[in-house]
Amino acid sequence: MNARKRREIFERLRAFNPHPATELEYRTPFELLIAVILSAQATDRSVNLATRKLFAKANTPEGILALGEEGLIPYIRSIGLYPSKAKHIIATCRILVEHYGGQVPATREALEKLPGVGRKTANVVLNTxxxxxxxxxDTHIFRVANRTGLAPGKTPLEVERKLLKFVPDEFKHDAHHWLILHGRYVCTARKPKCPECLIFDLCEYRHKTAAP
Structure with a gap:
C-alpha cells in the first residue's frame, strides 16, 4: 500500500469520526489504567459495568489498597481472569503509592514495570x-492492519512499528482509536462488513464480502 492510499484512509476515518475516544469509561489516568488492565480478554462493556461500581467505592491507588485483594474481587468477579487481575491491580497500586505518590507515571519504562501492564496497556495509557x-x-488493529494492507506484520510489535512508520504524523494520536473502532464494528473477524466500509476501495483485502 502506498503513502497516498494510507493518507486517504485516515482522512476518511477522521472525516467520519473527528474526535474518536476509547469506549472504556474513566475520569483520571488511574481509572484508565485499571480499566485497561481489566480489559485484557474482556469486553469494554463488561469492564465498564464493573468499574462503575468499583470506582464509586474506590478510584485511587490508596482506596483500592484499602479494599485489599479480597475486597476488590467482588467488584471484578464478572471479568475473565479476575483472580490474577486482582493480584496485579493490588501490586500496581502499592507501587504507585510507594514510588509515584499515588500518580500514574507518564513513561513507557515506568508503566511496563507495573504488574499486569504490558506494551499494549502502556501504549493505551500513554496515548489516551x-x-x-x-x-x-490489539487483536482488532492487528487484523485491520494486515487485512487492509495498511501495515502488515506477523506480530503486534511488527505491526505497531510499521504503523508508527507509515501513518502520517497528523493522524498518529487518533489512529489507535480509529482502527480499533473500525475493527470492532466494520472490519469484523468472521465476516467483515465490506459493503458498509468507508475505505472499501482503498482496502487491499482479496476476499471482500458482498452485500447480503
Missing amino acids: AFGQPTIAV
Whole structure:
C-alpha cells in the first residue's frame, strides 16, 4: 500500500469520526489504567459495568489498597481472569503509592514495570491519558492492519512499528482509536462488513464480502 492510499484512509476515518475516544469509561489516568488492565480478554462493556461500581467505592491507588485483594474481587468477579487481575491491580497500586505518590507515571519504562501492564496497556495509557502519539495494537488493529494492507506484520510489535512508520504524523494520536473502532464494528473477524466500509476501495483485502 502506498503513502497516498494510507493518507486517504485516515482522512476518511477522521472525516467520519473527528474526535474518536476509547469506549472504556474513566475520569483520571488511574481509572484508565485499571480499566485497561481489566480489559485484557474482556469486553469494554463488561469492564465498564464493573468499574462503575468499583470506582464509586474506590478510584485511587490508596482506596483500592484499602479494599485489599479480597475486597476488590467482588467488584471484578464478572471479568475473565479476575483472580490474577486482582493480584496485579493490588501490586500496581502499592507501587504507585510507594514510588509515584499515588500518580500514574507518564513513561513507557515506568508503566511496563507495573504488574499486569504490558506494551499494549502502556501504549493505551500513554496515548489516551497523556496524549502521546503511540499506537496500541490489539487483536482488532492487528487484523485491520494486515487485512487492509495498511501495515502488515506477523506480530503486534511488527505491526505497531510499521504503523508508527507509515501513518502520517497528523493522524498518529487518533489512529489507535480509529482502527480499533473500525475493527470492532466494520472490519469484523468472521465476516467483515465490506459493503458498509468507508475505505472499501482503498482496502487491499482479496476476499471482500458482498452485500447480503
